[in-house]
Amino acid sequence: xxPPLLQVNRLRVxxxxxxxxxxxxxxxxxxxxAGEILGVVGESGAGKSLTGAAxxxxxxxxxxxxxxxxLLDGRRIDDLPPQEMRRLRGRRIGAIFQDPLTSLNPLYxxxxxLVETIRTHxxxxxxxxxxxxxxxxxxxxxxxxxxxxxxYPHQFSGGMRQRIVIALALAAEPSLLIADExxxxxxxxxxxxxxxxxxxxxxxHGTAVMLVTHDMGVIAETADRIAVMYAGRIIEIGPAxxxxxxxxxxxxxxxxxxxxxxxxxxxxxxxxxxxMPRLDAIPTGCAFHPRCTxxxxxCRDERPELDGPGRDGNHAVAxxxxx
Amino acid sequence: MNALPNATDAADxxxxxxxxxxxxxxxxxxxxxxxxxxxxxxxxxxxxxxxSFEIGRGETFALVGESGCGKSTVARMLVGLERxxxxxxxxxxxxxxxxxxxxxRARRGRLQVIFQDPYASLDPRWRxxxxxxxPLRAAGLxxxxxxxxxRVAELLRQVGLSPxxxxxFPHQFSGGQRQRISxxxxxxxxxxxxxxxxxxxxxxxxxxxxVLNLLQDLQRDLRLTxxxxxxxxxxxxxxAHRVGVMYLGRVVELAPxxxxxxxxxxxxxxxxxxxIPDLEMSGRPRSPVSGEVPxALAPPPGCAFHPRCPxxxxxCRSEVPREIVEAGADGPAMVACHAVEERxxxxxxxxx
Numbered sequence: 108x109x110p111p112l113l114q115v116n117r118l119r120v121x122x123x124x125x126x127x128x129x130x131x132x133x134x135x136x137x138x139x140x141a142g143e144i145l146g147v148v149g150e151s152g153a154g155k156s157l158t159g160a161a162x163x164x165x166x167x168x169x170x171x172x173x174x175x176x177x178l179l180d181g182r183r184i185d186d187l188p189p190q191e192m193r194r195l196r197g198r199r200i201g202a203i204f205q206d207p208l209t210s211l212n213p214l215y216x217x218x219x220x221l222v223e224t225i226r227t228h229x230x231x232x233x234x235x236x237x238x239x240x241x242x243x244x245x246x247x248x249x250x251x252x253x254x255x256x257x258x259y260p261h262q263f264s265g266g267m268r269q270r271i272v273i274a275l276a277l278a279a280e281p282s283l284l285i286a287d288e289x290x291x292x293x294x295x296x297x298x299x300x301x302x303x304x305x306x307x308x309x310x311x312h313g314t315a316v317m318l319v320t321h322d323m324g325v326i327a328e329t330a331d332r333i334a335v336m337y338a339g340r341i342i343e344i345g346p347a348x349x350x351x352x353x354x355x356x357x358x359x360x361x362x363x364x365x366x367x368x369x370x371x372x373x374x375x376x377x378x379x380x381x382x383m384p385r386l387d388a389i390p391t392g393c394a395f396h397p398r399c400t401x402x403x404x405x406c407r408d409e410r411p412e413l414d415g416p417g418r419d420g421n422h423a424v425a426x427x428x429x430x
Numbered sequence: 431m432n433a434l435p436n437a438t439d440a441a442d443x444x445x446x447x448x449x450x451x452x453x454x455x456x457x458x459x460x461x462x463x464x465x466x467x468x469x470x471x472x473x474x475x476x477x478x479x480x481x482s483f484e485i486g487r488g489e490t491f492a493l494v495g496e497s498g499c500g501k502s503t504v505a506r507m508l509v510g511l512e513r514x515x516x517x518x519x520x521x522x523x524x525x526x527x528x529x530x531x532x533x534x535r536a537r538r539g540r541l542q543v544i545f546q547d548p549y550a551s552l553d554p555r556w557r558x559x560x561x562x563x564x565p566l567r568a569a570g571l572x573x574x575x576x577x578x579x580x581r582v583a584e585l586l587r588q589v590g591l592s593p594x595x596x597x598x599f600p601h602q603f604s605g606g607q608r609q610r611i612s613x614x615x616x617x618x619x620x621x622x623x624x625x626x627x628x629x630x631x632x633x634x635x636x637x638x639x640x641v642l643n644l645l646q647d648l649q650r651d652l653r654l655t656x657x658x659x660x661x662x663x664x665x666x667x668x669x670a671h672r673v674g675v676m677y678l679g680r681v682v683e684l685a686p687x688x689x690x691x692x693x694x695x696x697x698x699x700x701x702x703x704x705x706i707p708d709l710e711m712s713g714r715p716r717s718p719v720s721g722e723v724p725x726a727l728a729p730p731p732g733c734a735f736h737p738r739c740p741x742x743x744x745x746c747r748s749e750v751p752r753e754i755v756e757a758g759a760d761g762p763a764m765v766a767c768h769a770v771e772e773r774x775x776x777x778x779x780x781x782x
Contacts, residue, residue, distance in 0.1 A: 150634035151605075264722050265497075294496035295661065297722060299705035321634060324664075324707030351709060365639030367668035368709065369691060375646070376639035376668065382604045383634075 110181050111138035111418075112315045113162065113283055118185075119174035120154075120161055122386070129386040131157055131170065133339045138418060141282065142313040144306070146330030146347065148323060150362075152383050153336040155319045159285045161185070162317065163202050164192040179283065198228040201276030205288040207268035210275065211260040217244075217271050218256035221278060228279035243274040247304060266297035270304065277308060284309075287319045302329055323366055327351055332418065335359050338384055338394035341413065345422030355424040357399045393426065401428045444523065445484035446623050446655040447508065447541075451517035453679075454478045454503050458727070475726045477503040479679035480517070487622070490649065490656040492670035492687075494663060494702070496723050499676040501659045505627045508657060509543045522622070539569050542616035546628035548608030552600040558611055559596030562586070565618040585614040589644060606637035613644065623655040630665060642669055663706055667691055672761070675699045678726060678734040681753075685763035695765040697739045697775070733768065741769040 120132035132154050139145045147155045160166050162177055164184070177185040184195060196202070204210055212220055221240035225231060231239060237256075244252035247270040260268055269289065276284060286305065290298040306329055309316050318329055326333055326347070333350040335343040335358070343356040354360045364377025381398040384390060390397050396406040405427045414430045415423035424430055459465060459472040478500040485491040493501045506512040508519055510526055519526040521541055528534065545551045552561055562582045566572045572581040583593035589610040600608055609629060616624055626645070630638040646669065648654055660666050666673055667687065674684040675698065683696040694700045721738040724730055733751050736742040751766040769775045 150636060266722055294723070295663070296496065296701060296705045299707070300720075302707065322707065323635070324709055327709045328707040362636055363709075365636045366709065367639075367642070367662075367664035369664065369667055369706075376643055378639045378643055379636045380640070382606065382637065 109140075112141045112143075112180060113137075113139040113317070114178040114181075115158070115162065115175070116178070117175040118158070118161060118172065118177065120157055120166060120170055121173045123169040123171070124387075126387065128173075130389070131339050131386055132161065134175070135336075135339075135341055136175075136413075137334055137341060137344065139283070139315045139317060140418075141315050142309065143332065144309055144316040144318055144330045146326035146333045147317060147319045147336060148321060148326055148333060148362075149336035150321060150383055152338075152386075154339040155321075155336050156287050158336070159202075159287050159317055159319045162283075163196055163200050163285050164189075165196075165202075197224065197281070198279045199281050199283065201279075201281035201284045203269075203272055203276050203284065203286040203289045205291050207265065207272045207292070208260065210272045211268060213260055216257050216259055217263070221271075221275060224275055224278040239278075240274075243278060244271070246308070247271070247274045247277075248300065249274075266293055266300065269293060269297075269301055273301070273304065273308075277312075277314075280312065280314075282313075282315060284314050284316045285319070286316060288321070289318070290325055291320065291322065298325070305329065323351070323363070334417070335362070338389055339386070340394065340425065341417075342395070342426070343422075343424045344413065344417030346420060349422045353422075355422065355429040356395075356426045357401050357428065358395045399428075403428065443487075445486050446522065447657070448484040448520040449482055449504070449508065449517070450520065451480050451482050452478060452504070452507055452514040452519060453480050453516040454500075454507055454512055455515050473727060476679050476729065477726060478507070478514075481676075481679075481681050482517075483674055483681065483684060485623075485655050485657060487655055488649065488653045489672070490658055490670045492658040492660060492666040492673045493676055493681075494660055494666050494673060495676035496661060496702075498678075498723055498726055500679040500726075501661075501676050502627055504676075505543070505625050505657065505659045509541055509625050510538060511543075536569065539565070539619045540622045541625065542619055542621040542623070543625045543627065544609070544612050544616055544629045546631050548605055548612050548632070549600075551612055552608060554600055556599075557596065558586075558598055558600065558603075561600070561611060562596070562615050562618055565615060569619050571619065581618070585617055588617065588648070589614045590640075604637075605633055606640055609633065609637075609641050610644065613641075613648070617648070617652075621654070623657070625657045625659075627659045628661070629658075631660070631662065638665070645669065663702065675702065678723065678729050680734070680766065681764070682735065682767070683763075683765045685765075686758070686760040689758060689760060689763060695763075695770050696735075696767050697741055697769065698735045701738070733766075739769075741775050743768075743774075 115135060115137050118132055118135045121128040122131055135158055149155045172185055176183055218240055222236045225236045225239050241252045249255050249270055290301050320326060330347045333347050334341050337358050343359050354363050361377055361379040379398055392408050393406045393411050396402040411425045411427050413423040413425045415421040417423035454477050456475045456477055458475050460470060481504055493504060495501050507514050522537055559582050562585055563578045566578050566581055572578045582596050586593050586595055591610055630641050649656060658669055670687050673687050673690045674681045677698050683699045694703055730737050732748045733746045736746040745768050751768050753764050753766045754771055755762050755764050
């Protein structure tokens with residue numbers, strides 16, 4: 108069996124503050140195979156974007172990795188010097204963020220930005236790079252690429268800009284794509300187009316995707332596996348259909364119940380009282396216990412670990428009551 | 431133009447609010463001197479171009495649509511933040527804008543609004559008690575410091591916060607709690623109607639559930655009338671009694687909730703329902719969604735949806751569709767589509 112393309116082992120990320128270090132990611136472990144889409148969900152502050160940022164080496168001070176390791180194709184990448192990490196980024200790992208405008212330079216045409224990215228990472232001549240840029244624009248569904256090649260980012264609509272960002276991320280055919288809320292800023296009809304595009308590109312090129320989002324509908328339609336995060340930890344991970352239809356952790360159960368659905372008969376949404384704890388006040392034991400209706404004494408004192416690997420069909424949960 | 435489907439049985443007798451063919455156009459012309467030098471004309475954005483509906487007492491009416499369809503401008507006209515360029519809004523039987531008497535002001539106070547961003551709509555330098563107490567003072571509803579404090583405490587309890595929170599500042603609260611403060615402030619003036627403009631769009635899904643449940647409880651207890659603006663069809667399906675779908679400044683379909691989601695008529699409604707990411711993961715084939723909302727600066731002639739519509743023909747490209755009102759067991763419904771009128775497309779069950 109091949110090792111997974113991406114492997115994150117017991118990753119810890121801290122933020123240094125005047126009041127002492129705050130633990131933002133606490134023993135996060137996950138893996139993604141080639142051609143697989145792993146959905147990472149959770150609410151604001153759960154640490155899902157931070158996990159993505161750690162993988163691409165974009166954690167900014169005062170945050171820093173304090174433990175664990177990140178392996179790409181079995182090779183450690185979290186301790187690479189910045190120069191080497193920069194080469195890896197773009198070439199092996201592509202990234203898509205929520206707001207396409209922050210990923211595009213407003214002063215350059217999209218064609219120039221694409222060619223620059225392509226030639227940074229691939230040994231192609233000017234003409235070949237241009238051809239590849241045009242192919243990428245066509246593959247991501249930009250109508251009449253040769254005309255649009257010379258346009259500036261502001262001349263595109265939001266959905267088209269996100270396609271260009273996807274084209275940029277895929278320019279060097281990376282084997283891993285980190286997509287952080289790629290459809291959140293888009294309207295629902297454009298969102299559907301971008302999801303279809305991501306899914307198709309992943310299938311065609313065998314790209315592994317880490318899809319970070321708070322939108323369970325997007326995850327349900329896209330991901331093969333789902334990792335649910337709460338207060339800096341993965342609390343449940345398993346095949347997408349299992350996590351959505353047979354959630355095990357009380358938090359995931361509540362999260363699924365709080366989503367308005369299209370079936371009749373639900374007069375009232377399930378509601379998890381309270382809010383996600385702040386980083387400086389993470390409860391002892393299971394961080395969810397103060398909000399959990401099923402908590403027992405053990406939940407207050409002892410921290411539960413995931414009860415399985417959460418891959419190859421395994422559906423793992425970190426909960427004393429559920430397991 | 432003035433098709434006004436009646437309220438459903440969720441409401442009684444006279445509607446609380448009526449929007450009658452309201453329109454709002456924004457002038458986005460270049461400066462005068464540029465127009466003269468470049469011989470350009472004026473440019474108008476028809477943000478809202480003739481929208482009519484009415485909402486009965488205790489009813490929730492939702493407007494859905496994508497960015498730029500004009501739904502928020504409708505909300506702003508309804509609460510008097512924008513004046514309609516055409517048409518009028520009637521609230522409790524009188525023109526909303528008319529009158530500057532104390533009675534007219536008091537009437538307008540019965541209509542309150544909640545905005546999307548609870549971070550922007552609360553003054554960071556005011557304590558929560560003053561934020562909620564201000565409308566009480568302005569309307570003279572609870573004269574005296576003691577009475578004001580008592581009413582503020584009652585309002586805080588009503589939205590699920592503690593009376594002790596009155597002494598805190600907005601930054602000490604999470605997003606969901608801030609939205610509760612906005613709701614408490616809106617309730618202070620004892621409104622009959624709340625206009626909610628994307629009230630949960632900035633919130634996490636579990637917090638959204640808390641706020642939606644709160645709004646439903648308050649509606650039941652206080653018989654509030656709600657206009658609910660949202661782009662989230664799941665939320666709209668959950669909370670609304672009737673739904674209007676907007677596209678480029680017009681309502682293209684308006685129907686009781688169950689009917690709209692079960693048997694959408696307008697091709698745009700069908701496309702929207704089809705595009706929703708599905709938790710059920712049935713692997714249903716999507717009808718290919720194509721294109722984007724065109725610019726409101728240069729809306730397509732005829733039916734504004736025709737460039738994206740699979741059923742468009744020559745008539746759709748030239749003639750604005752009429753609003754067709756049809757009766758139904760659960761109340762009337764409206765659709766504006768040539769293809770539906772000519773029976774070129776029938777009633778299709780929604781995919782969801």
